[in-house]
Every structure is written in C-alpha cells, then in structure tokens.
Amino acid sequence: MYKILKKQVFSPVTYLWELEAPDLARACRPGHFVIVRHKEGGERIPLTIADFDRERGTVTLVIQAVGASTQEMMAFEEGDHLLNLVGPLGIESHIQNYGAVVMVGGGLGVAPVFPQLRALKEAGNRTISIIGFRSKDLIFWEEKFRKYSDELIITTDDGTFGEKGLVIVPLKRLLEERPGGIQMVTAIGPGIMMKACCETTRPFGVKTLVSLNTIMVDGTGMCGSCRVSLGKEVKFVCVDGPDFDGHLVNWDELMRRQNRFRREEAHSIEQCKLNPKGGGA
Amino acid sequence: MSEPKKPRNITTITPDRTKMPEQPPEERRKNFKEVALGFTEEQAAREADRCIQCKKPLCVPGCPVGIDIPGFIKAIAEKDYPRAYEILLASDLLPAVTGRVCPQEDQCEATCIVGKKLEPVAIGRLERFAADYALAHGLARVPEIRKRPEKVAVIGSGPGGLTCAADCARAGLQVTVFEALHVAGGVLKYGIPEFRLPNAIVDQEIANLLKMGVEIKVDHIVGKIFTIPQLMGEMGFQAVFIATGAGFPKFMGINGEGLNGVMSANEFLTRVNLMTGFEFPRTGTPVGMGKRVATIGAGNTAMDSSRTALRLGAEKSYIVYRRTEKESPARREELHHAIEEGVEFLWLNNPVEILGVEGWVKGMRCIKMDLGEPDESGRRSPVPVPGSEFELEVDTVIYALGTKANPIIASTTPGLKTNRWGYLEVDPETQETSIPGVFAGGDIVTGSATVILAMGAGRKAAKGILKRLGIDG
Numbered sequence: 001m002y003k004i005l006k007k008q009v010f011s012p013v014t015y016l017w018e019l020e021a022p023d024l025a026r027a028c029r030p031g032h033f034v035i036v037r038h039k040e041g042g043e044r045i046p047l048t049i050a051d052f053d054r055e056r057g058t059v060t061l062v063i064q065a066v067g068a069s070t071q072e073m074m075a076f077e078e079g080d081h082l083l084n085l086v087g088p089l090g091i092e093s094h095i096q097n098y099g100a101v102v103m104v105g106g107g108l109g110v111a112p113v114f115p116q117l118r119a120l121k122e123a124g125n126r127t128i129s130i131i132g133f134r135s136k137d138l139i140f141w142e143e144k145f146r147k148y149s150d151e152l153i154i155t156t157d158d159g160t161f162g163e164k165g166l167v168i169v170p171l172k173r174l175l176e177e178r179p180g181g182i183q184m185v186t187a188i189g190p191g192i193m194m195k196a197c198c199e200t201t202r203p204f205g206v207k208t209l210v211s212l213n214t215i216m217v218d219g220t221g222m223c224g225s226c227r228v229s230l231g232k233e234v235k236f237v238c239v240d241g242p243d244f245d246g247h248l249v250n251w252d253e254l255m256r257r258q259n260r261f262r263r264e265e266a267h268s269i270e271q272c273k274l275n276p277k278g279g280g281a
Numbered sequence: 282m283s284e285p286k287k288p289r290n291i292t293t294i295t296p297d298r299t300k301m302p303e304q305p306p307e308e309r310r311k312n313f314k315e316v317a318l319g320f321t322e323e324q325a326a327r328e329a330d331r332c333i334q335c336k337k338p339l340c341v342p343g344c345p346v347g348i349d350i351p352g353f354i355k356a357i358a359e360k361d362y363p364r365a366y367e368i369l370l371a372s373d374l375l376p377a378v379t380g381r382v383c384p385q386e387d388q389c390e391a392t393c394i395v396g397k398k399l400e401p402v403a404i405g406r407l408e409r410f411a412a413d414y415a416l417a418h419g420l421a422r423v424p425e426i427r428k429r430p431e432k433v434a435v436i437g438s439g440p441g442g443l444t445c446a447a448d449c450a451r452a453g454l455q456v457t458v459f460e461a462l463h464v465a466g467g468v469l470k471y472g473i474p475e476f477r478l479p480n481a482i483v484d485q486e487i488a489n490l491l492k493m494g495v496e497i498k499v500d501h502i503v504g505k506i507f508t509i510p511q512l513m514g515e516m517g518f519q520a521v522f523i524a525t526g527a528g529f530p531k532f533m534g535i536n537g538e539g540l541n542g543v544m545s546a547n548e549f550l551t552r553v554n555l556m557t558g559f560e561f562p563r564t565g566t567p568v569g570m571g572k573r574v575a576t577i578g579a580g581n582t583a584m585d586s587s588r589t590a591l592r593l594g595a596e597k598s599y600i601v602y603r604r605t606e607k608e609s610p611a612r613r614e615e616l617h618h619a620i621e622e623g624v625e626f627l628w629l630n631n632p633v634e635i636l637g638v639e640g641w642v643k644g645m646r647c648i649k650m651d652l653g654e655p656d657e658s659g660r661r662s663p664v665p666v667p668g669s670e671f672e673l674e675v676d677t678v679i680y681a682l683g684t685k686a687n688p689i690i691a692s693t694t695p696g697l698k699t700n701r702w703g704y705l706e707v708d709p710e711t712q713e714t715s716i717p718g719v720f721a722g723g724d725i726v727t728g729s730a731t732v733i734l735a736m737g738a739g740r741k742a743a744k745g746i747l748k749r750l751g752i753d754g
C-alpha cells in the first residue's frame with residue numbers, strides 16, 4: 001500500500017498524486033513509468049512518472065480521469081492508500097548534451113516531459129519548452145517548467161493564455177528560425193499531437209523522440225498488449241520503450257490500437273453512471 | 282479391510298481405468314468451473330487397486346521428480362490419506378497442481394507397467410485425489426522450522442520459485458520471494474484457466490508457504506526496483522534463485538498483426554484469468570474478444586485459449602495448426618476436452634495473412650499444408666499446398682505459438698551467462714548460474730516446459746543453495 005501524501009487537482013479531469021514509495025523513488029529515472037491498480041478487481045493502468053524526490057522518497061503522478069478507473073481514483077484523498085504500484089518500468093530516457101533541445105508537452109503529456117527536461121537541463125542543454133493546453137484554467141506546472149527552461153512557450157487551443165493554437169505552430173517556427181540550431185525534439189502527449197510534431201520535424205531532419213502510452217497489462221514483456229510497429233519492426237513499449245524515434249512509429253496503427261477497447265469502456269462508464277454505488281468498473 | 286487380498290497381477294486387476302467424473306461438455310463450455318470433478322473415495326479405491334505394486338516400478342523413473350508412486354497409491358488403497366499426502370509432498374510441493382496439469386501420458390503413465398497390456402494406472406488422478414483430500418481436511422501441516430540467519434531471495438513466484446522457497450524455508454533460511462505481478466503463482470495464476478486449475482488451490486498452497494515464514498513481495502520486478510547485485514550486496518541476500526518463467530510471446534510477422542483483435546494467448550488469458558476480464562464491467566479489465574475466434578497453435582496454451590473463448594461466448598472457436606493432431610504438444614486430456622466442447626480444429630493449416638476492415642480483424646487467410654518427406658530426424662515437416670489458400674471468417678486472432686526469453690534479468694545482471702536464445706545457463710547438477718550464489722530454474726532456463734520440471738529445478742536449486750551456504754540439506 002502506498003500512501004498519497006499530496007493531492008492536487010488541476011482541472012475537473014486532471015489531478016496529481018504524490019505517493020510515498022522510497023524504493024521506487026530511488027530506482028526511477030526520467031522516462032520510467034509505473035503501473036497502478038486502485039482496488040481489488042481494478043485494471044492495471046500505466047502512468048508515466050512525472051516527478052520523483054529521492055530524499056523524501058516520493059514519486060509524483062499526474063492523472064487524467066478518462067476511463068472508469070481513473071475517475072474513481074480521483075476520489076482518493078491525501079492520506080488514502082493506493083493498493084498496487086509497480087515500477088520503475090521501461091527504459092530510462094537517454095540523457096546527453098545534445099546542444100539545444102525543444103521539449104514539447106501537450107495536455108497531460110506536459111507532466112512526463114518534466115523529469116526529462118530537468119535532466120537535459122542538468123546535462124548542459126539549452127532547453128526550449130513548448131507546453132500546450134486546451135484552455136487557461138487547465139494550465140499546470142508553469143513555474144516548474146520556467147525553472148528548467150531557457151525559453152518557455154505556452155499555447156492554448158482557445159487563446160485564453162499565451163499563444164493561441166497548437167504546439168506545432170511555435171515548434172515549426174523555431175525550426176524555421178533556427179536552421180541547424182536545434183539538435184533534438186522530445187514530444188509527449190496524445191497520439192495525434194505526437195504524430196503532428198513528428199510530421200513537423202521530419203522535413204527538418206531533426207531527431208524527434210516520443211514517449212508512447214499504449215494499452216498495457218503486465219508491463220514486463222509477457223503479454224504483448226503494448227506492442228507498436230516501428231517501420232518493419234515490432235517493439236514492446238513496456239520493455240523496449242516507452243521512448244522511441246517518432247519518425248519510425250506507425251502512428252495510425254498506434255492510435256487505432258489505443259482505441260481498441262473504446263466500445264467496452266463506453267459501456268463500462270455507462271454502467272458506472274447507472275449504478276454509482278455498485279463499484280462500476 | 283475385510284477379506285484378505287488376492288494376489289494382484291495384470292490378469293486379475295480391473296482392465297479399464299476409472300473414469301474421471303466431469304461436467305458434461307454442453308454445460309461446462311458455458312462456465313468457468315472445473316471440468317474434472319475429482320475421484321470420490323470409492324473411485325480412488327477402485328483405481329488404487331489397479332496398481333500391482335511392482336517390485337521395480339517403471340512409473341517412478343517416468344516422473345521427473347521421482348515420486349514414490351506405488352507408495353502413495355498403496356497408502357490410498359489402505360485409506361491412509363495422510364500418509365499418501367506425505368509421500369507426495371516428499372517429492373512434490375504442489376501435488377494438487379501437478380495431479381491436474383502434468384502431461385502424465387508422457388511421464389509416469391507412459392512407463393507404467395500395467396499400461397503395457399491394459400490402460401495404465403490413472404496416477405495423476407490418484408495424485409490429485411490424495412492432495413485434494415489433504416487440502417479439504419486441513420492435513421497440510423506447517424513443519425517445525427529451526428530458523429537460521431541466512432537470507433535467500435527468490436525471483437518469480439511460479440511453480441519453480443515456490444518450490445525453491447518452500448525447500449529453503451524448511452531448511453530454516455529466511456526467504457523473500459519477489460513477484461512482478463500483483464499476485465503470486467506465475468502461470469498457475471495468470472495462464473492456466475480456472476476450469477483446469479482453480480485459483481483457490483494455488484492460493485491455498487501459497488498460504489501454506491506464508492505460514493512457513495516465507496515473505497512474498499508482489500509488485501517487485503527484480504532488475505527494475507532492485508538488481509541482483511543489489512540483492513547480493515547492500516540488501517544482504519546470500520543466495521538468489523531466478524525463476525522468472527519464459528515470458529515474451531511470439532508473433533509470426535505476417536501482415537495484419539497490428540490490427541485490433543489480434544493478441545497473444547498470454548494477453549488473452551491474463552485479461553481473463555488474472556484480471557477477471559470475464560466479469561467486466563463489474564471488474565475493470567476488458568478482454569476485447571469478438572464472436573469468431575481463431576487460435577494459432579496447438580499446445581496447452583492454445584487449448585486453454587480456445588476453450589476460454591467458448592466460455593466467453595464465442596460462436597466459433599477454431600484452432601489453426603500447421604501440423605496434425607499427432608504433433609499437438611498439448612496434454613491429451615485437454616485436447617480431448619477441447620474437441621468435446623466444440624472447438625473446431627483446422628489441422629494442417631497455416632495462416633498467411635490477417636485481413637482487416639477499418640483497422641479491425643475480419644478474417645484470416647490460411648494455406649493448407651501437407652506433411653513432406655521425413656527429414657534426418659524422421660520428422661515430416663509440413664509444406665504448403667500450392668493454390669490452397671482460403672479465407673477463414675474471424676474477428677479475433679489469438680497467437681499461442683510459445684514464448685521467448687524475457688531479457689529483464691539478464692540485461693541488468695552483469696556476468697550472468699545466457700545461451701543464444703537468451704535463456705540462462707546453469708550447472709545441471711546444482712542449477713547454479715555463471716555467478717556464484719545465483720541459481721536459476723524453470724522456463725527461464727529450459728524455455729517453455731512444464732510445471733513439474735520447473736518444480737524439480739526449484740528443488741534442485743534449493744539443495745544447491747544449501748550446499749553453497751555450507752548447510753546440510
């Protein structure tokens with residue numbers, strides 16, 4: 001059981017947990033993820049580690065209430081305990097001094113960008129962050145990003161804060177304005193946004209890393225639920241990733257596979273609403 | 282027992298083996314309850330009586346762990362069930378499990394002397410009877426243990442890990458089992474379905490282990506949260522046993538494997554068994570199965586998948602296999618049960634492509650196979666029949682083609698030797714790996730094998746560990 005030391009609600013559907021997990025905090029590196037399960041019979045949900053503090057022995061997760069489980073989890077409060085937490089999973093992000101890097105986070109993807117941003121900054125990179133949200137009231141971690149970014153660009157879809165529009169607009173501008181001046185781009189967020197970032201960087205030939213969030217069960221390579229096609233190759237995100245060269249990813253297949261339980265999920269959320277006390281899904 | 286026994290020999294015993302009571306096929310294909318119901322005392326007595334108590338029993342060398350088979354059967358015949366159970370336990374930690382899942386027809390029952398003339402003694406069924414009796418009557422006693430200071434880490438809680446843990450604990454060592462998943466039991470829990478091996482049985486065995494003082498840490502992936510060098514260093518374990526199973530499902534690399542509706546048997550079975558997907562949405566994990574299911578492969582995993590599909594309401598459940606029924610590596614009983622339940626077998630057929638519409642599986646193109654000329658080993662390998670391609674209308678394709686080695690431990694343990702397939706190399710006498718004090722056994726050494734072989738390796742490793750630590754076993 002893992003105690004929730006801190007809970008922060010960013011929006012009606014986004015929240016943060018800081019969990020007491022000293023062994024995990026000691027072992028994890030930027031890019032790692034965990035799998036959680038919130039109750040008996042609950043599903044196993046992969047979540048990228050958004051921050052960790054070795055001294056305090058804590059790990060931070062930022063969660064979006066998209067399915068029945070993550071909605072139920074939103075009811076957990078500080079002092080409550082999480083039933084299962086396993087990790088750190090995946091291969092840690094490759095950190096080196098590239099020169100100048102652009103770190104792009106979209107919506108919830110902003111959170112897992114953070115540990116990589118911090119590590120890349122500490123490794124001596126010039127860091128330019130682009131973080132995008134739908135609207136002003138969904139913005140989180142502006143200060144954290146500002147602290148480790150040499151330049152910070154915030155976008156909102158509706159223009160209520162920062163630049164209006166999608167993250168690829170400033171991304172493209174940077175690539176055009178600074179030919180050869182950007183050595184690496186990292187993009188984390190919804191599949192559609194990562195795909196758009198990769199299409200934006202492709203003509204410029206700038207290496208682009210993405211962190212994939214596929215549907216998982218065990219997270220140890222045993223089931224293949226998380227598999228993804230990279231060109232002709234098939235990789236398991238949980239053991240070979242989650243970071244991959246975004247220019248190789250078969251995005252259409254990836255996004256389709258992410259939706260493969262859509263019908264079941266919709267049914268489950270429906271049941272949850274019809275029978276709120278029944279434990280739903 | 283009343284009248285004195287007449288001498289038993291092959292001419293005086295009942296020729297046919299005692300039938301196992303079973304749920305009728307049309308009923309059981311709709312539920313997850315156990316198919317084989319187990320012998321009653323009378324049935325066990327009848328079958329035990331068929332054992333002629335050979336002076337030189339051939340069944341014993343047929344058993345990978347050398348159970349004193351005539352001994353336990355005699356005890357059953359004398360209705361001394363506690364003794365029967367003790368005899369089983371002396372060689373086999375989990376007789377209730379092996380009695381159900383061992384491929385007896387290739388092992389003890391294959392070499393049984395009665396089997397030369399008549400049907401062999403139903404050793405597995407008797408083993409299960411004695412073990413179930415013991416579990417039901419609380420005969421499993423926790424042995425007196427003199428605690429010792431040495432600490433042993435066991436990685437993986439499948440049959441291999443559990444056996445090694447039990448033997449080390451009996452010898453007084455302090456044992457911690459690290460398990461990656463949120464429950465202990467390995468394939469016994471996530472792979473083999475409830476209708477073949479009820480979870481309650483595995484749980485009971487694990488509870489006994491806990492009573493012996495073994496600590497099980499679930500949600501701990503060694504190689505991730507701790508490495509083996511850490512376990513052996515700062516964490517103070519004097520020995521480690523690696524029993525992480527085989528892992529990594531294989532795919533074929535044909536077109537269409539990325540379509541929705543294609544999954545590995547491990548994924549399918551894990552969603553159903555471990556995550557109780559059959560109760561979705563009451564529990565949280567969906568299965569994602571359609572109505573017409575093709576399972577590729579014909580081993581135990583394929584039988585389990587195709588039969589699980591029926592129980593989840595599949596209208597069609599096919600097995601597609603490029604060889605014939607004869608080459609199917611499944612336990613005969615499972616194959617037989619699958620046929621009875623209505624799984625349709627497409628022997629001598631090989632998939633060539635999975636077809637899709639809008640990203641979802643809608644069919645599978647197969648080609649008929651023929652057995653070619655025998656090769657040097659005498660095995661006739663299947664060859665495609667030109668022009669025989671056809672389309673099978675399915676919406677779900679399950680791969681049950683076996684597994685490859687999981688690299689997590691090997692890649693995080695410097696100096697740990699693997700063979701060219703990634704399985705761990707061990708000294709066959711002691712199960713010790715290339716690193717002194719680090720032992721390994723089960724599927725991660727042999728590749729996908731059997732429960733009893735993993736248990737045998739666990740036992741051997743425990744002996745090896747005691748020897749390495751200078752303790753008399």
Ligand SMILES: Cc1cc2nc3c(=O)[nH]c(=O)nc-3n(C[C@H](O)[C@H](O)[C@H](O)COP(=O)(O)OP(=O)(O)OC[C@H]3O[C@@H](n4cnc5c(N)ncnc54)[C@H](O)[C@@H]3O)c2cc1C
Nearest residue numbers: 437439440441461467468503525526723724730731732735
């Ligand atoms: C569907 C199916 C049906 C089968 N049917 C039969 C049958 O009828 N009869 C038979 O004899 N055999 C059968 N087998 C084979 C048999 O189950 C295996 O040979 C046996 O379970 C191997 O035991 P093991 O202890 O080596 O590993 P496993 O049972 O595979 O257990 C390994 C455990 O280690 C854990 N683990 C892995 N990596 C780590 C890590 N890094 N850190 C911590 N824990 C880790 C895993 O989560 C797992 O729980 C079947 C297999 C399957 C998949």
Ligand code: SF4
Nearest residue numbers: 344379383388389405
């Ligand atoms: S453990 Fe397996 S091989 Fe040994 S006696 Fe029992 S059923 Fe036969």
Ligand code: FES
Nearest residue numbers: 219221223224238
């Ligand atoms: S989640 Fe099962 S193999 Fe990756």
